[in-house]
Amino acid sequence: xxxxxxxxxxxxxxxxxxxxxxxxxxxxxxxxxxxxxxxxxxxxxxxxxxxxxxxxxxxxxxxxxxxxxxxxxxxxxxxxxxxxxxxxxxxxxxxxxxxxxxxxxxxxxxxxxxxxxxxxxxxxxxxxxxxxxxxxxxxxxxxxxxxxxxxxxxxxxxxxxxxxxxxxxxxxxxxxxxxxxxxxxxxxxxxxxxxxxxxxxxxxxxxxxxxxxxxxxxxxxxxxxxxxxxxxxxxxxxxxxxxxxxxxxxxxxxxxxxxxxxxxxxxxxxxxxxxxxxxxxxxxxxxxxxxxxxxxxxxxxxxxxxxxxxxxxxxxxxxxxxxxxxxxxxxxxxxxxxxxxxxxxxxxxxxxxxxxxxxxxxxxxxxxxxxxxxxxxxxxxxxxxxxxxxxxxxxxxxxxxxxxxxxxxxxxxxxxxxxxxxxxxxxxxxxxxxxxxxxxxxxxxxxxxxxxxxxxxxxxxxxxxxxxxxxxxxxxxxxxxxxxxxxxxxxxxxxxxxxxxxxxxxxxxxxxxxxxxxxxxxxxxxxxxxxxxxxxxxxxxxxxxxxxxxxxxxxxxxxxxxxxxxxxxxxxxxxxxxxxxxxxxxxxxxxxxxxxxxxxxx
Amino acid sequence: xxxxxxxxxxxxxxxxxxxxxxxxxxxxxxxxxxxxxxxxxxxxxxxxxxxxxxxxxxxxxxxxxxxxxxxxxxxxxxxxxxxxxxxxxxxxxxxxxxxxxxxxxxxxxxxxxxxxxxxxxxxxxxxxxxxxxxxxxxxxxxxxxxxxxxxxxxxxxxxxxxxxxxxxxxxxxxxxxxxxxxxxxxxxxxxxxxxxxxxxxxxxxxxxxxxxxxxxxxxxxxxxxxxxxxxxxxxxxxxxxxxxxxxxxxxxxxxxxxxxxxxxxxxxxxxxxxxxxxxxxxxxxxxxxxxxxxxxxxxxxxxxxxxxxxxxxxxxxxxxxxxxxxxxxxxxxxxxxxxxxxxxxxxxxxxxxxxxxxxxxxxxxxxxxxxxxxx
Numbered sequence: 001x002x003x004x005x006x007x008x009x010x011x012x013x014x015x016x017x018x019x020x021x022x023x024x025x026x027x028x029x030x031x032x033x034x035x036x037x038x039x040x041x042x043x044x045x046x047x048x049x050x051x052x053x054x055x056x057x058x059x060x061x062x063x064x065x066x067x068x069x070x071x072x073x074x075x076x077x078x079x080x081x082x083x084x085x086x087x088x089x090x091x092x093x094x095x096x097x098x099x100x101x102x103x104x105x106x107x108x109x110x111x112x113x114x115x116x117x118x119x120x121x122x123x124x125x126x127x128x129x130x131x132x133x134x135x136x137x138x139x140x141x142x143x144x145x146x147x148x149x150x151x152x153x154x155x156x157x158x159x160x161x162x163x164x165x166x167x168x169x170x171x172x173x174x175x176x177x178x179x180x181x182x183x184x185x186x187x188x189x190x191x192x193x194x195x196x197x198x199x200x201x202x203x204x205x206x207x208x209x210x211x212x213x214x215x216x217x218x219x220x221x222x223x224x225x226x227x228x229x230x231x232x233x234x235x236x237x238x239x240x241x242x243x244x245x246x247x248x249x250x251x252x253x254x255x256x257x258x259x260x261x262x263x264x265x266x267x268x269x270x271x272x273x274x275x276x277x278x279x280x281x282x283x284x285x286x287x288x289x290x291x292x293x294x295x296x297x298x299x300x301x302x303x304x305x306x307x308x309x310x311x312x313x314x315x316x317x318x319x320x321x322x323x324x325x326x327x328x329x330x331x332x333x334x335x336x337x338x339x340x341x342x343x344x345x346x347x348x349x350x351x352x353x354x355x356x357x358x359x360x361x362x363x364x365x366x367x368x369x370x371x372x373x374x375x376x377x378x379x380x381x382x383x384x385x386x387x388x389x390x391x392x393x394x395x396x397x398x399x400x401x402x403x404x405x406x407x408x409x410x411x412x413x414x415x416x417x418x419x420x421x422x423x424x425x426x427x428x429x430x431x432x433x434x435x436x437x438x439x440x441x442x443x444x445x446x447x448x449x450x451x452x453x454x455x456x457x458x459x460x461x462x463x464x465x466x467x468x469x470x471x472x473x474x475x476x477x478x479x480x481x482x483x484x485x486x487x488x489x490x491x492x493x494x495x496x497x498x499x500x501x502x503x504x505x506x507x508x509x510x511x512x513x514x515x516x517x518x519x520x521x522x523x524x525x526x527x528x529x530x531x532x533x534x535x536x537x538x539x540x541x542x543x544x545x546x547x548x549x550x551x552x553x554x555x556x557x558x559x560x561x562x563x564x565x566x567x568x569x570x571x572x573x574x575x576x577x578x579x580x581x582x583x584x585x586x587x588x589x590x591x592x593x594x595x596x597x598x599x600x601x602x
Numbered sequence: 603x604x605x606x607x608x609x610x611x612x613x614x615x616x617x618x619x620x621x622x623x624x625x626x627x628x629x630x631x632x633x634x635x636x637x638x639x640x641x642x643x644x645x646x647x648x649x650x651x652x653x654x655x656x657x658x659x660x661x662x663x664x665x666x667x668x669x670x671x672x673x674x675x676x677x678x679x680x681x682x683x684x685x686x687x688x689x690x691x692x693x694x695x696x697x698x699x700x701x702x703x704x705x706x707x708x709x710x711x712x713x714x715x716x717x718x719x720x721x722x723x724x725x726x727x728x729x730x731x732x733x734x735x736x737x738x739x740x741x742x743x744x745x746x747x748x749x750x751x752x753x754x755x756x757x758x759x760x761x762x763x764x765x766x767x768x769x770x771x772x773x774x775x776x777x778x779x780x781x782x783x784x785x786x787x788x789x790x791x792x793x794x795x796x797x798x799x800x801x802x803x804x805x806x807x808x809x810x811x812x813x814x815x816x817x818x819x820x821x822x823x824x825x826x827x828x829x830x831x832x833x834x835x836x837x838x839x840x841x842x843x844x845x846x847x848x849x850x851x852x853x854x855x856x857x858x859x860x861x862x863x864x865x866x867x868x869x870x871x872x873x874x875x876x877x878x879x880x881x882x883x884x885x886x887x888x889x890x891x892x893x894x895x896x897x898x899x900x901x902x903x904x905x906x907x908x909x910x911x912x913x914x915x916x917x918x919x920x921x922x923x924x925x926x927x928x929x930x931x932x933x934x935x936x937x938x939x940x941x942x943x944x945x946x947x948x949x950x951x952x953x954x955x956x957x958x959x960x961x962x963x964x965x966x967x968x969x970x971x972x973x974x975x976x977x
């Protein structure tokens with residue numbers, strides 16, 4: 001005899017062998033025990049969970065020589081006949097191919113006659129949802145009041161296609177999907193009986209893939225056995241069923257975290273070579289990143305849908321992503337899933353998707369960007385903010401300029417260290433006097449060479465510097481470079497990287513120069529420094545002012561009541577004359593120096 | 603156990619599938635229903651035919667032997683126990699159906715349905731069931747192949763369910779489908795599923811060598827472009843792939859010209875070519891962009907699916923458009939192909955596409971630019 005597939009060979013023969021449908025089998029058993037058997041049953045549920053099987057067992061239970069019994073003997077003539085499908089009185093009809101009204105009419109005719117040899121005449125109509133409307137309607141009267149010797153059993157996967165009038169005349173049993181553990185147990189039993197060695201992990205994979213359907217799992221088991229013989233490893237199952245090894249997802253997420261495009265390209269090629277289905281892959285990837293996200297936000301592994309062995313891997317992987325990153329990755333994946341489904345070139349699309357995921361800016365980067373934008377915004381509102389107290393005033397453009405970047409921390413340092421700290425820091429900062437003086441003409445003549453030297457160091461800065469002009473030398477070697485208005489980006493970038501320019505100048509001119517860049521409107525014309533209009537202070541009270549300004553990094557917040565610069569207020573003293581109170585107050589000096597302020601005196 | 607071996611000659615690639623079937627046969631564990639699934643034109647039909655032939659062959663050693671009565675009958679297409687059911691319209695002429703059947707047997711890699719929307723009807727399944735009710739010719743193995751099984755009507759599929767679950771003895775079914783997700787889950791659960799994957803560039807090149815007399819470099823170029831499908835490669839064999847690539851580059855160039863020139867280019871293209879050719883050009887553009895992207899990343903040299911035969915052009919493009927956003931460009935081209943397939947006006951599709959491609963340069967890496975500005 002030809003080989004019989006497991007699903008057929010292991011078809012249950014008694015109620016107790018039916019796996020995972022206790023709610024159905026127990027009810028049926030009790031009905032038989034109490035002699036309360038309905039005239040029509042409807043079995044519904046997904047494919048391969050035991051509907052047809054239960055129908056046959058019920059037919060045997062009712063007709064067994066020893067019965068009606070809950071345990072058909074499977075040895076008597078009626079049982080055997082029913083099992084082999086050749087009983088005259090148990091008719092198994094394929095609803096899908098005998099779906100017309102004519103078939104149902106002849107069926108109705110035959111119900112009139114008593115069974116030829118058995119107790120009951122039983123009609124099992126499988127795939128009943130395929131009957132035509134007329135056929136269903138022709139059945140209604142018979143179904144409502146059948147002769148006592150007739151029982152109907154309907155089985156269907158699509159109960160929604162069965163008319164309500166039919167449903168209300170039947171006892172309906174909904175078969176459930178079978179839990180993974182139960183499937184594994186059953187497969188284990190089969191394997192033991194068939195003398196097959198198989199890993200428990202492999203059984204799990206099969207059970208999971210079969211989505212709660214016993215027949216699917218048995219077909220898969222059959223398939224695996226015929227592929228690898230009597231000894232089955234987890235890897236065999238993975239390769240045969242075209243399952244995607246979970247390690248692949250981890251490889252992908254690692255490469256994304258590393259932004260390693262070359263690795264991703266190789267993974268994409270491998271996926272192509274192995275013929276994986278891109279839709280499966282995307283679904284798997286979404287699940288994978290979803291797991292990472294859950295892990296990240298709950299900090300626990302309780303809610304993950306993953307095998308025990310992967311939990312550790314998940315824990316490690318989670319650390320490499322931010323929560324918002326994961327959310328965005330999952331979002332992009334779900335959005336692109338549809339596009340890949342309809343794509344003509346799913347593999348190219350999938351590969352592009354991987355690149356895109358790797359290129360997504362990380363949330364930390366975006367935060368930085370937002371902060372920078374905030375600064376930009378402040379810069380865009382030029383307001384002269386003047387401290388009410390005497391002491392000094394800010395030139396906001398310059399202050400904002402200098403504030404971006406590392407100065408926050410510097411000021412914080414200052415406020416913490418207090419005077420003593422500043423005093424010592426000042427000594428470390430070389431004063432300009434220690435270096436030989438530099439001529440402006442010198443710089444101007446050698447400007448092209450300086451530009452070239454800067455470009456050699458970093459071409460980008462060279463290009464920026466080209467826009468500027470060396471404007472003046474102050475205090476022997478402080479070089480001011482002036483830019484046209486609107487070059488805020490140039491100025492900012494160059495001021496951030498002064499050291500590079502200074503070293504380039506040193507290389508060309510041979511002297512130490514301190515560089516600072518300005519917008520041309522920000523500073524007084526180079527030739528004759530003019531005093532800026534300033535608010536007149538009432539009394540020199542430098543200490544409170546300094547203390548107030550120092551701890552707060554934000555210039556706006558530092559000034560209690562900002563006022564517009566009063567243009568009419570005359571300057572009382574030129575800036576260059578020096579301020580006595582300032583000399584006693586190193587903190588104020590430092591603040592002026594770093595924030596671009598200007599001393600005022602009555 | 604079975605001492606007999608089966609071999610699959612003339613089938614390109616698909617090692618896993620071939621090994622699986624040979625193993626199942628050797629172990630005497632053949633299932634009564636297989637579903638061969640996988641992309642178009644990768645050899646499902648060819649494998650199924652070879653499998654059917656091996657099953658009916660009478661040799662005790664190596665199957666197919668080519669000498670036994672059954673092998674000869676099979677070659678003559680007159681084996682009574684091998685049936686091929688394929689979708690065709692009800693109104694199709696008997697002679698046409700026979701001609702197609704002949705093509706299926708003789709050129710399984712090239713065959714494609716000549717009808718617009720064929721299907722497998724319930725009548726066909728019913729008559730099959732009637733036949734299966736009788737015993738097979740000579741009491742031998744029977745093999746029934748269903749081509750494009752997903753094109754069965756819902757009624758036909760359901761009518762097949764009971765038969766697939768418990769077929770008569772010595773009867774084997776092979777369902778073939780490139781879209782198994784369109785099949786009923788009840789069908790899937792009754793069959794053993796055999797996955798067929800894309801063919802590699804090398805395998806397609808070998809296939810082209812067998813069926814055409816193209817020179818080696820052309821074969822490789824076509825193979826890269828064929829998306830893993832030998833059928834597609836063979837269909838492309840008659841076309842000038844190089845020219846398609848050049849037209850694709852022309853299209854890309856047009857994207858960066860001024861509006862009237864763009865409109866002109868689109869109009870000319872649409873006038874000169876039909877929808878199918880336009881789709882080929884866009885496919886070509888897709889590959890070209892991918893090649894350029896790989897060149898930019900410096901990755902493609904060991905990738906068989908990437909080709910740099912016009913490296914200079916690729917290079918120049920990358921130099922000129924240093925910020926080009928390949929990711930969205932590729933997505934856009936793909937979407938355009940999809941729309942052409944869905945019969946959206948070619949004029950519209952191409953104009954929109956060109957605009958998008960322009961923007962891929964302008965708005966490239968906007969976060970990157972923002973960052974630079976903000977610093």
